[in-house]
Amino acid sequence: MKYFLPLLLACSSVAFAQPTRPNPTPNDTLKSIRVSANNHIVLSIYAPKASEVTVMGDFLSEYKPLALAKTNAGVWSVAVGPLKPDVYTYDFTVDGVKTFDPKNPHYKEGENGLSNLFELPGKESEYCAVKNVPHGTVEKVWFPSAVTKNTGRMHVYTPPGYETMKDKLPVLYLQHGGGDNDAAWTTAGKANLILDNLLAEGKIKPMVVVMPMGHPAPGFHMEPGTDTDPYYKQLLTEIIPYIESHYNVSAKRENRAFAGLSMGGIQALNIALFHPEKFAYVLPLSTGYFPTQLKTLEEKYSTQLKNPEINKLKLFWIAMGGEKDIAYTNGQNVLKLFDKYGIKYKTNDYPAGHTFITWRHNLYEFAPLLFQ
Known part of the structure; x- marks a missing residue:
């Protein structure tokens, strides 16, 4: 038994050293880009402590920020469209700070940072x-x-x-x-x-x-x-x-x-x-x-x-x-x-x-x- 005690203590120390898993949030399963009916797109970002979230993108008919609405779960969303199938860029701004969409790995690299991309599939974008x-x-x-x-x-x-x-x-x-x-x-x-x-x-x-x-x-x-x-x-x-x-x-x-x-x-x-x-x-x-x-x-x-x-x-x-x-x-x-x-x-x-x-x-x- 004396040979196993140090091993058990070591394993116990390792177990206690591991970080605890965070509480689940809506961000765990959030899809920041969702295609809905008739080529409408819903853009979302999880920002529970934010007071204002907007988005800019080349899918907008006017070059001015579009406001997102917040749900009780802390997810901000907005629907845009219908859009013609193609590739589009977008940038979220959270409380005045340009924020990269962490749920979307597709991006455009630039001198002033990164912008996200999404593709709306269809014949026109082939x-x-x-x-x-x-x-x-x-x-x-x-x-x-x-x-x-x-x-x-x-x-x-x-x-x-x-x-x-x-x-x-x-x-x-x-x-x-x-x-x-x-x-x-x-x-x-x-x-x-x-x-x-x-x-x-x-x-x-x-x-x-x-x-x-x-x-x-x-x-x-x-x-x-x-x-x-x-x-x-x-x-x-x-x-x-x-x-x-x-x-x-x-x-x-x-x-x-x-x-x-x-x-x-x-x-x-x-x-x-x-x-x-x-x-x-x-x-x-x-x-x-x-x-x-x-x-x-x-x-x-x-x-x-x-x-x-x-x-x-x-x-x-x-x-x-x-x-x-x-x-x-x-x-x-x-x-x-x-x-x-x-x-x-x-x-x-x-x-x-x-x-x-x-x-x-x-x-x-x-x-x-x-x-x-």
């Missing part, structure tokens, strides 16, 4: 859904940058079967907007899934897609020109050479495309006007210079506006998110200026506003136009 098709690979790539004296990051998509492909592939440089980062196009943007599905349908050619960090230095650079923002030097002297030396891709102009949204759309406009010899396809999305910037562009850079290389682009495709797009007026003013200088372009419109709902559909539409 373009970006996970399907039983061959899937490409998304790599998170770190590279040394002498431009920023730091380590840069980008995400790189390679198509299914890339490892056995002998021919050099074309490259799409796909830029995010202000406040987001290089992960945005594969989280909220579903770029890899859109391309996988298009490839499976035989609608696009295999391509490598490079998604760099769009603001390697602090601050937003929305001005015309490529001298003040270190992004352009990093892109042209570091990122493109890195991709062309580490991946099986073509270095020819006709096999390079550049697309970007919002702030990345300004970068696309600058690429088209100041470096049209580097790319054959340029696709600005939901963007446009502000009036003072347009004035600077015309007064300071009229030579660039008259550059004949711009009209040698195989495709200059300018898309907007309809009149709800916050950049809509700026975009229209840019088109007027281009008309004045005889710059040729094509336009596209997906009227979902300044949101990844628009930009996913933009990618789905322009990808088949590339490298033909």
